[in-house]
Structures are given as structure tokens and as C-alpha cells.
Amino acid sequence: MTVTQDRPVTYAKMRGVVSFFSALLKGKKVGFLHKLASTQQLYQRLDAQKILRRKEKEQKLMESSVSTETSEVKPSDFDYLKVIGRGSFGKVLLARHRKQGGYYAVKVLQKQMIVKRKEQKHVMVERSVLQKALLHPFLVGLHFSFQTPNTLFFVLDYVNGGELFYHLQREGSFPEHRSVFYAAEMAMALGYLHSLEIVYRDLKPENILLDSEGHVKLTDFGLCKEGVAVGGIMHTFCGTPEYLAPEVLQGHPYSRAVDWWGLGAVLFEMLYGLPPFYSRSKAKMFENILYAPLKLHNKASLAARSLLGGLLERDVSKRLGSSRDLVELQEHPLFCTINWDDLLARKVIPPFIPEVTGPCDISYIDSAFTQQPVPVSANEWCQPGGASEAFPGFSFMNPEEYMSAPLVS
DSSP states (O other), X not given: OXXXXXXXXXXXXXXXXXXXXXXXXXXXXXXXXXXXOOOOOTTTTSOHHHHHHHHHXXXXXXXXXXXXTTOOOOGGGEEEEEEEEEOSSEXXXXXXXXXTOXXXXXXXXXXXXXXHTTOHHHHHHHHHHHHHTTTOTTBOOEEEEEEOSSEEEEEEXXXXXXXXXXXXXXXXXXXXXXXXXXXXXXXXXXXXXXXXXXXXXXXXXXXXXEOTTSOEEEOOOTTOEEOOOTTOOBOOOOSOGGGOOHHHHTTOOBOTTXXXXXXXXXXXXXXXXXXXXXXXXXXXXXXXXXXXXXXXXXXXXXXXXXXHHHHTOSSGGGSTTTTTTHHHHHTSGGGTTOOHHXXXXXXXXXXXXXXXXXXXXXXXSOXXXXXXXXXXXXXXXXXXXXXXXXXXXXXEEOHHHHHHSOOOO
């Protein structure tokens, strides 16, 4: 897993731009109304017993997991090898467990910065969603979370096939069959989160990783919203400018259909090389999202253009996925060749397989990160003082993974 720097506009600045832009738009008529999503039947093409077994296994993991501040995992349990990413509150390090020998991405967050920016809630939501998403093949998994007086640690799957953003920068765009494969795996991940009443809200190429076999892994769950049942609505303004759904941009109540707009924006970028309404001017881009016609060139097939038109529909009541969620996408002609059971079981061979030699291969990770110095010692994370009281219940251990791992001498 890698974490990149945020694009230049911060959320705080973006809110200011939107407030200013909204004032400019005052008096303009926006031509859509949206209905809330009706009853859904997620994963109807998947075997019901399979889903039930997965849910039962997940529940047992949650019930048996260590979720207490007395977790035995500590910073000194790991050797920290490379810096592989950087975020708003700290770094992501490639680490090797000293006893088990496994390789992980360890996300190290500074409590003081989180508290100063009042982001405790987002951090705790990320920890909660990571725990719930343990069993899905297209979501980054959590192995441990723990804290010291000054620092929070997420010990995550190490995914070293590169960000989708990295590959798009290098290649410009993808062939349609490759784009469809990634979109299908992303759709299954989003549909699974929706089935757990979680809305992702920040789908973008920087948050989509490829593993060493070429499969998708969604990461960074800090903007997720939990407890959003069928027909539920949200109000918080959040996301990344290029991928904002129009209802979010306008400050209207919105539903889980924002994730399907996000999937449409990412699919458009994979096929055409830029987000659908992109402009260097943020104000112009916001205006494009609300009013500009969707331009679909013949580079993509008729089926692909049909799917993009359905996902990037401003009228939420008409947007593909707004009624029956994932099932609507699975029935679209663009995915007619996809065997969804085989896809979920990772039996479909990815169209692109990263050339990595092993877990220490960092060739797909930006050298701007890997050339940074690794902290000399875990001791610097264990100094007295801090903000432990702001993160109760943060620690977690996945006992199934922990107990089954072979020891390395």
C-alpha cells in the first residue's frame, strides 16, 4: 500500500472555493431532482450461502478479536525498511514482523496533528471500516492497530503493484478491456461496502492499488460513512474536487449513489486519460460538473459509453446503481463477459500483471517516498505524553492471521 500527497487543494480550501462558487451560481437553475434509493438486492448473482458463510466468519473474527488498549503489538515488533508513502498526518513504511517474518504496510499517524485538525472521527471511522472489510479480496485488510502516547499505527496489507494513479501517469490511459476489469473489481468492492451500510465517498486513482498479481485493492477509508442503510442520506461535504458528484457539490443531501458517480469518473479517466469534467480552474471544473454536457468520444465502445452515461447521470434517480446498487451494474452489457463469482474468487486473470520480484520490490512506488530516511528506532514513537484519551478502542488484533503465521527465527 502507498499513500500519496493530496492534490494541491485541501478540503478546507475546497470548501472555501465551493462557498464562493455557490454564491456565483446563486439564481442559476440546476435541472435535476433526486429520489432516495429504493429497496435493493445486493449480490443476487452470488450464492446466498457463500455470502452467509462469509458474514458468519467475519462476525466470529470481530467477536474474537482483541479490541482493547492492552494489545500486545508494539512498534518494536517490526523492522522498518522503507518509506513507501506519505499522508497528511504521517508516513507509511514497509515493515517486516520480526517474529513472523511477514511484510506489511505500517501507516504511522501523529496524534498531535490529528487532534489539532480535529480529525479524530475520520481516523476512528477508518479503523472501524478496515476491521469490517477484513474478508474482501478487493479491499486492503487490517492486521493490527495499536497506539503509543504520541502515535497511531495501522498495520495493513502490503500492496506493491502501484497505485492506479501511478500507472495512469505512466501510460496516459488504458485499453478498454483493462479498464473494464478494474471497474468490475472496484464495483464489487463498493457493492460489498454498501451491503455493510458503508459509503466510500473518495474513489480516485490515488486510492486504488494493484497487488502483485494485478488485482485491485481499495485503500484509505477515512472519508467513509457508516450506518447508511438503503434509502439513507448524508450531508457532509467531502471528497476530491475532480470526482465530486454534483449533489455533493451543491450541498444537497446525497445517497450511496455518490460512489457510482465516482466509479464513472474513474472509468472515464482510465479510458480517456483525464477526469470527465476536468479543468485547471477549480471554479470552471465545478461549473462543468454541474452543467457541461458529458463528452464521450468514439475511442470507447458503445457499451462503455452507455455505462459512463448511466454512472455520470446528474439526476440521481436515473443514475445507474441508484435503485438496485451493484446488481444494476452487473446487468449492464459492458460486463456481459464477466463471471462475477470467478471475479470475486480471483480466478479471472488480470490483463496487466506488475513485474515485481517479491515483497521488497518497490519499483512501482514513487522514489520521492522510498528515498526518504527511515526512522532510526521505534523509541521515538514511545515518548511520554500525547493524546491517548482521544482514541479509545483504537487497538485491534486479527487473531486468525496472528496465530496462524509461521514464526521466523
